[in-house]
Amino acid sequence: MNTSPTELDYRAVRAWISGRMVFVELTDGREIGFPADRFRRLHDASDEQLAAVTLRLSGAALRWEDIDEDITVRGIVEGRFQLPLPTDRLVA
Numbered sequence: 001m002n003t004s005p006t007e008l009d010y011r012a013v014r015a016w017i018s019g020r021m022v023f024v025e026l027t028d029g030r031e032i033g034f035p036a037d038r039f040r041r042l043h044d045a046s047d048e049q050l051a052a053v054t055l056r057l058s059g060a061a062l063r064w065e066d067i068d069e070d071i072t073v074r075g076i077v078e079g080r081f082q083l084p085l086p087t088d089r090l091v092a
Contacts, residue, residue, distance in 0.1 A: 011059035
């Protein structure tokens with residue numbers, strides 16, 4: 001069976017927080033991260049709430065129970081964020 005890149009099933013094997021950055025390690029070994037400020041509920045979360053990330057759906061989603069937020073790993077990999085990149089992260 002051939003699998004095109006658009007049919008990939010993105011899954012994470014772990015997720016962690018460093019500062020206000022969210023990181024995931026994918027099943028293929030890649031590690032990707034994004035600023036928590038790219039999502040409304042994560043932006044407003046305390047550091048403790050942000051750190052309470054768990055994997056759900058066999059690694060297909062990230063879950064923050066206290067703030068009732070779910071984010072798909074596929075959406076992260078494909079760059080689908082709710083908010084623009086914070087201006088303090090832009091490099092001229």
